[in-house]
Amino acid sequence: MKRTENFSADPTARTAQFGFREVDIDAKSGLVRGVFDSVAGRYDLMNDLMSGGIHRLWKASLIDQLRPRPGMHLLDVAGGTGDIAFRFLDAGGGAVTVCDINQSMIDVGRNRAIDQNRLAHIDWLVGDAEALPIPGNSVDAYTIAFGLRNVTRIDEALREAHRVLRPGGRFLCLEFSRVADPVLADLYDRFSFSVLPALGRAVAQDADAYRYLAESIRQFPPQEELAARIEVAGFERVSYRNMTRGVAAIHEGWRI
Numbered sequence: 001m002k003r004t005e006n007f008s009a010d011p012t013a014r015t016a017q018f019g020f021r022e023v024d025i026d027a028k029s030g031l032v033r034g035v036f037d038s039v040a041g042r043y044d045l046m047n048d049l050m051s052g053g054i055h056r057l058w059k060a061s062l063i064d065q066l067r068p069r070p071g072m073h074l075l076d077v078a079g080g081t082g083d084i085a086f087r088f089l090d091a092g093g094g095a096v097t098v099c100d101i102n103q104s105m106i107d108v109g110r111n112r113a114i115d116q117n118r119l120a121h122i123d124w125l126v127g128d129a130e131a132l133p134i135p136g137n138s139v140d141a142y143t144i145a146f147g148l149r150n151v152t153r154i155d156e157a158l159r160e161a162h163r164v165l166r167p168g169g170r171f172l173c174l175e176f177s178r179v180a181d182p183v184l185a186d187l188y189d190r191f192s193f194s195v196l197p198a199l200g201r202a203v204a205q206d207a208d209a210y211r212y213l214a215e216s217i218r219q220f221p222p223q224e225e226l227a228a229r230i231e232v233a234g235f236e237r238v239s240y241r242n243m244t245r246g247v248a249a250i251h252e253g254w255r256i
Helices: 028-051 054-066 083-090 103-115 154-164 182-203 207-219 223-232
Strands: 015-018 021-024 073-077 095-100 122-126 139-145 165-176 236-243 248-254
Touching (some): 015 028, 015 207, 021 028, 054 236, 083 139, 103 122, 154 165, 154 223
Parallel strands (some): 073 139, 095 122
Antiparallel strands (some): 015 021, 165 248, 236 248
């Protein structure tokens, strides 16, 4: 059964949300790029500090749900540091293409791959999730972990995901989401808007970047709305499951 469309995505809009700020739509990608250029070198360390290491369990669940196999070709979008790609290969996946809009994030991932002697079965591309530099019907699976909320036009990125997948291919998105427990939601808000900027200042020397990341989580569509938008993009059998009471969620859809 199709979900009721309870959102309004205006394709003619000339502004976009950059955290809590409204900016010119053409300026957002550059602003986001600046955030990740600033924190690229310590991005994975900051993820550990931000989540108490729980993001590793969420990513392990994402890979378990994907069930990598030999011969499967994964496109991992916004995965520049290689975290999902390496997990996919370690779990038995065939080949992975990592695509990220930030050259600095790709540099971190490629250097990690070289340090770990991961020279085969992995390619690195700089590209935009809204206009992927790969052919249609070319990959078996598409993942995006903690990247969709930074995209300027989410619906365009979802349509691109559908375009590049082969029939029978699967879309998986791991993203921070809407906390279901009111008590936990209040604690999470306090942590996000006080502790995260302080950690960003101390560890990555950039409090504003982590203030933006906290704001971007609040601006991201809740679970049901995102599921509806995935369906509108053309996916079938769309579902999601909450992680840690909705702090994050994994959304799934199939290209039929």
